[in-house]
Amino acid sequence: MAGWDEGLREVVVTASAAASDSTRWRDVLVVLARRFGATAAALHTPGASSPERSLFAEVGLSNDSLATYAAHWASHDPWFASADARHITERTGLCFVGRELCDWAELDRLPFYNEFAEPAGVRGLTSLVLDDGVRPGASPLAILSLYRAPGLDEFSFADRDTLRSVHAPLQLALHAHWAFDRTRRDRLMAVDALAATPKPLYVLAADARVLHANPQGAALLSRHGWIETRGDRAVRLGGSGPQAFFAAVRCAAAGEVQVLPVWMPACAEAPACIAVARLVPLGEDNACRLAWPHARVLLMIDVADADRQQRHLSAIAERYRLTPAEARLLALLADGASPAEISAQLEVSLHTVRAHLRHLFDKTGARRQSDLVRLFLAGTEVARPWQ
Template structure:
């Protein structure tokens, strides 16, 4: 059996060499690239089993690289993608998850954790590929601006989209195998999951976890399927502490906005003032006011606060570019 092929994209030579050595010692085949350009050239002729990629690189950075792959190389959608970065803030993790990353390792690299993460991701994708039926539709869940976890009849996690994994990590919920947490929150979750996967198929139920992060969980049963690994229940996770980036294109389609109007509306919803929007888009304040008048007319709202609330209600995240 051929060893899995790992593509490591890292611009720092010594770290790239160390990662290559550690993974080769663990029995993997490693292809190393110093930047996204070199990685893309490699991908023209080879298909890796997993991609490790630094975020901060010269030229196309890691987010640009994964965004390009998600748009131009749908044949690689099932290849696990793990970010390597020194940026470990909550928002950076959220941005990385929304961009399409499956996991996130911070520098300095813990090589035991690196090997464990690689092994876990490869095992998971092997399990998914072994399941019968077409599971490509699950990728649509990865663009939602809410966390979604699908559960099978045993309470095991069939699929969790990037935002669900990020929110779960933040509050100490484990999604490995089943959905587990410690203390009072763990007991609440266990009871909810048990009810959802029971033969009675209870009505949708919700709970708020007492973790200081305002995490709300809505659970609902789904129609039973023939295969034991098919989803029979769904958990929806949302947090008032974060709002994923907005999708300009979807917003434009919903309200018939021009691309510039959609950008102005999104920047306003992200908290920028009118003069800051003008600076960001390199237009005058008068032009910003002109676009806002058009936006108000098309959306039917009268006040800026109403517009912000409307924009934030759009339930789709975008790929970070």
């Protein structure tokens, strides 16, 4: 930027902001018009293949001038026709003034000037080909034009050369604009696809940050005991410990599918239940990676219905030869209840609860209540009902 005046520096700074905020392109035009003494300015993408690939911004033109131009006058524009015939629009970075393409005498005779340009306050012109549109995915053909009203001096060749000097930063901002736009559209598509899935889904970074949750997943985030977060990072899933959860996320981010049986404790919003958490790696070409560049893992939660939960508990009871009372005690322990709370809930003495607890220790080989909870989560073939 050495040798540039303050006006040109302001152009570059404003263009940088427009890269991520399309509403700021009009600000770019305001700064350019002020720097070059233009009474109007426009940025447009003639011949864009779709509305998503169109960019229109203007300042100083009469109402709907760009829309009217695009709908009717673009095909009659002598400046653009001459530039196109000379293949100027096929060469990124070329800049020209109006009289290089169409002399005054010819312009005065054309309906384009008399019926559109002059009423719109346009006579003097200098245009810059920001991008020729030939690189797939980079940018469509984009033209930046500055105008002066009838009665004012034409733009000079010095103006043309100065405008050309800011082509590189303007083109960089334009390419960034389309990159951000693609990311935004990819994200909207990914969000819609995830929202259409009836199961809770979470897009996770490699460090377990929650980048997105579909509506069903967002509902679980608000339920106590289901998914614990600290800031934007998931740290615990149901009754599983944080170490096990983080290890599963790391393995999934490294490319290994992880399946975790999870006991979801009861809360005010829902009873206790069994769930299976699947952590699936996201490949580089996955839509979630395009929408959220830091995405590495898709976490899916499959909540078992009452019949599946009963089959799970029955499988554990059959393996360890548990009585119905012992199996019930095991389920309540996994739900986070203490022996005293179980005593009150089942309306039996604390002595009876402790007796059942001793039997559980003897039959399963567990030494602590936490071991019983882990046994309940692991079970025997716990994941089979969901396979």
